[in-house]
Amino acid sequence: MAAGPSSGLQLELDASGSGMDINFSGPLSEQPSFSLSQSGTFVKEDFVINKSGIAAVNGTPVPQLGVRLGDLEMLEILGKGASSLVRKALHRPSSTMLAVKILNVFDKGKRDQLLRELRTLYSNPLPWIVGFHDCLYDEGAMYIVLEYMDGGSLADVLQIVRDTGSGGLSELVLGKLTRHVLEGLNHLHHERHQVHRDMKPGNILLNSSGEVKISDFGLSAELDSTKEMCATFIGTHAYMSPERLSGAPYGFASDIWSLGVTLVECALGEYPYPAYEHGNYFVLLSQIINDPAPSLPEAQFSAEFRDFCAQCLSKDPAQRPSAQQLLAHPFVTMYADERRPFDLAGFVQTVSAMYRPVT
Numbered sequence: 191m192a193a194g195p196s197s198g199l200q201l202e203l204d205a206s207g208s209g210m211d212i213n214f215s216g217p218l219s220e221q222p223s224f225s226l227s228q229s230g231t232f233v234k235e236d237f238v239i240n241k242s243g244i245a246a247v248n249g250t251p252v253p254q255l256g257v258r259l260g261d262l263e264m265l266e267i268l269g270k271g272a273s274s275l276v277r278k279a280l281h282r283p284s285s286t287m288l289a290v291k292i293l294n295v296f297d298k299g300k301r302d303q304l305l306r307e308l309r310t311l312y313s314n315p316l317p318w319i320v321g322f323h324d325c326l327y328d329e330g331a332m333y334i335v336l337e338y339m340d341g342g343s344l345a346d347v348l349q350i351v352r353d354t355g356s357g358g359l360s361e362l363v364l365g366k367l368t369r370h371v372l373e374g375l376n377h378l379h380h381e382r383h384q385v386h387r388d389m390k391p392g393n394i395l396l397n398s399s400g401e402v403k404i405s406d407f408g409l410s411a412e413l414d415s416t417k418e419m420c421a422t423f424i425g426t427h428a429y430m431s432p433e434r435l436s437g438a439p440y441g442f443a444s445d446i447w448s449l450g451v452t453l454v455e456c457a458l459g460e461y462p463y464p465a466y467e468h469g470n471y472f473v474l475l476s477q478i479i480n481d482p483a484p485s486l487p488e489a490q491f492s493a494e495f496r497d498f499c500a501q502c503l504s505k506d507p508a509q510r511p512s513a514q515q516l517l518a519h520p521f522v523t524m525y526a527d528e529r530r531p532f533d534l535a536g537f538v539q540t541v542s543a544m545y546r547p548v549t
């Protein structure tokens with residue numbers, strides 16, 4: 191194991207204690223950024239992780255969940271994110287399908303993302319957040335073992351629907367999905383004071399039981415709810431709010447903007463800003479910051495849906511309703527199960543039967 195020049199890490203050998211430990215620290219930092227013991231234990235901030243999973247959180251040992259790398263048969267690639275590779279895997283002892291997100295811990299940005307993701311996933315399981323089984327460390331790679339969402343992401347679903355030539359997703363399907371996404375965002379914002387920061391179709395996952403869950407918390411940041419502000423500038427630009435792209439403070443309302451862009455894209459069947467199509471990054475930024483927000487055409491969509499998107503896409507973040515307020519919006523309530531029953535599970539099953547894995 192070695193820290194290459196590009197990693198910007200310094201190696202420090204400490205032969206005291208039970209074994210030889212290696213601490214990796216940034217050149218300017220006093221404290222080690224993370225450490226690896228000879229036995230293959232990764233220690234960073236509140237987490238201690240080894241080959242058998244998460245061993246301790248906040249200095250307290252936790253029961254290991256029993257997922258072993260050797261028990262996992264790695265299958266096809268489900269997706270490639272900016273910072274990781276996600277593979278489908280069979281857990282042989284239980285014959286359960288899982289999704290395994292693989293990251294390289296020698297990259298500082300990825301380590302920080304990993305910790306943010308673990309803090310969100312390790313908390314209590316929730317129906318709107320992708321299930322977490324364990325996190326294992328082995329030979330420089332971190333394996334986050336997640337619930338397998340067999341319907342893929344909303345981006346996958348949209349692509350399949352587009353491939354059939356039928357444009358976007360129906361308003362009814364989007365109404366059903368929106369409620370779940372808002373429940374997840376409301377929990378993140380209200381209970382955990384966390385901004386997701388990377389809301390987009392690729393981070394909304396579906397399964398054949400009709401469940402819809404938010405994933406990818408690598409970019410989430412806990413906010414001081416009084417300040418509602420993130421200083422850093424990362425994430426997926428195409429779904430970022432105008433205030434964020436212009437470098438102003440941003441907070442929970444930024445996730446609401448991203449939801450609005452996601453819904454307009456899924457309804458129209460194409461991303462609403464034309465510059466994206468031409469790969470022109472600076473024009474795209476200028477369009478998001480300066481142009482009127484995208485909207486849905488009157489002829490094809492209900493007044494409720496158009497108003498919902500218009501409110502999410504208010505250029506002024508102060509005008510955007512919270513996730514909690516949006517849960518009471520007529521667009522969400524008119525598609526509630528008791529008023530408009532719909533077999534979302536059947537829809538996902540039909541679409542995923544056409545699913546093409548990434549190679």
Ligand code: ADP
Pocket residue numbers: 268269270271272273274275276289291320336337338339340342343345346392393395405406408
């Ligand atoms: P990154 O953090 O690098 O952006 P993601 O978590 O967004 O990676 O995952 C990338 C893609 O992998 C997703 O868009 C989705 O298609 C697929 N994916 C991720 N997690 C799962 C999961 N639990 N079940 C099924 N597919 C998944």
